[in-house]
Amino acid sequence: DIQMTQSPASLSASVGDRVTITCRASQVINNYLAWFQQRPGKAPKLLIHTASTLQPGVPSRFSGSGFGTDFTLTISSLQPEDVATYYCQKHNSHPFTFGPGTKVDIK
Amino acid sequence: QVQLMQSGAEVKKPGASVKVSCKASGFLFTNYGFTWVRQAPGQGLEWLGWISAFNGQTLFGQSLQGRVTMTTDTSTTTAFLELRGLRSDDTAVYYCARDRGGSIPDYWGQGTLVTVSS
Numbered sequence: 001d002i003q004m005t006q007s008p009a010s011l012s013a014s015v016g017d018r019v020t021i022t023c024r025a026s027q028v029i030n031n032y033l034a035w036f037q038q039r040p041g042k043a044p045k046l047l048i049h050t051a052s053t054l055q056p057g058v059p060s061r062f063s064g065s066g067f068g069t070d071f072t073l074t075i076s077s078l079q080p081e082d083v084a085t086y087y088c089q090k091h092n093s094h095p096f097t098f099g100p101g102t103k104v105d106i107k
Numbered sequence: 108q109v110q111l112m113q114s115g116a117e118v119k120k121p122g123a124s125v126k127v128s129c130k131a132s133g134f135l136f137t138n139y140g141f142t143w144v145r146q147a148p149g150q151g152l153e154w155l156g157w158i159s160a161f162n163g164q165t166l167f168g169q170s171l172q173g174r175v176t177m178t179t180d181t182s183t184t185t186a187f188l189e190l191r192g193l194r195s196d197d198t199a200v201y202y203c204a205r206d207r208g209g210s211i212p213d214y215w216g217q218g219t220l221v222t223v224s225s
Contacts, residue, residue, distance in 0.1 A: 001169075034211055037177065038150075042217040043202055045145075055213065091210040094166045096142070098152040104188055 002027045004088060004099040012107045019075040021102045023088035028068050032092030035064055036100075041082045042060045048073065049091065080106060108163045109133040109215035111203055118222045119193050127219045129186040129203030130186050136184040140206035143177065143188045145193065145199040146218075153199075155182060 003026040023033065026067050029050035036044040046055045048064040051071055061076040075082055083106055088099040114128040129141065144213040156167040158177040165177050176189040186203055200220045204212030 032209075038129075038152075044212075045203075045215070046211065046213045049207075049209070049211045049213075085151075089152075089154070091145055094210075095168045096157070096210050097155045098144075098154060101151045 001095055002029065002090060004090060004097050006086075006088060006099040008102060009100070010103040012105050013078050014076055014107045015080060019078050019082075019104060021073045021086055021098050021104075023066075023073070025069045025071075025090055029090045030040075030061045031067050031094045032088045032090055033064070033066065033071045034091050035062075036087045036089065036098075037082075037084045039089065041055045044087065047086075050069060075104075077095050078104070078106070109205065109214045111205060111214055113201075113203060113216040113219045116220040116223065118220070119171060121193055121195060121223055121225055123193050123223075124189060124191045125221050126187055127201050127203075127221070128161070129188075129216050131184045131205065134205070136179075137181055139208075140210075141154040141177075141179065141186040142204045142206050142210075142212045144202045144204065144212070146202070147196070147199040150199075155168065155201075157210065160186065190221075193221075195223050197221065198223045 005024045033051045035048040038044045052064045063074045085101045085103045087101045110132045112130045140159045156197050160166045160179045178187045202217040207213035
């Protein structure tokens with residue numbers, strides 16, 4: 001099975017900072033990569049699918065890129081409401097594994 | 108609007124079974140699949156499986172193979188997850204999510220806490 005890793009495991013940044021999270025697949029998954037945001041105590045929320053397609057209603061400060069095995073989620077200007085854990089997930093084939101998550105908080 | 112409303116919290120003893128429901132509304136139920144995901148306390152997300160509401164086809168993750176059943180009821184637009192032989196490490200919040208196509212969960216239920224304790 002394909003394994004998903006993320007880095008860093010956690011980060012702390014200031015409001016307005018540019019934040020980048022990396023997700024890596026152990027095998028090529030083309031662009032079949034989604035990103036989710038999970039705020040504390042809440043259900044996950046889909047942000048991006050097929051590596052770079054923003055889900056309707058998601059703020060434009062979120063963007064995704066990558067192809068093959070290496071992917072990034074970027075928050076162009078971190079806001080207080082972005083405090084959350086972010087997960088990547090492969091959606092090319094079963095099993096649809098999640099990455100371990102990256103916890104983002106405000107410095 | 109799209110809504111997925113899950114059943115309430117459950118407390119079960121080891122070896123028992125639990126059935127979690129996910130009532131869907133705001134979209135044509137049989138046009139979609141449903142994904143089930145769980146999250147143990149303080150841990151990450153674990154993909155459990157998927158079911159088509161169109162034809163009942165299922166896919167399961169390795170961790171629950173043989174202990175899990177996923178079903179749908181089109182008359183009540185509800186998806187179900189049943190887990191048998193519960194163990195303490197099955198304690199988690201269980202989420203259902205609508206699959207928008209391409210195996211991408213776009214709308215999520217609020218989660219159901221299942222606690223397994225003697």
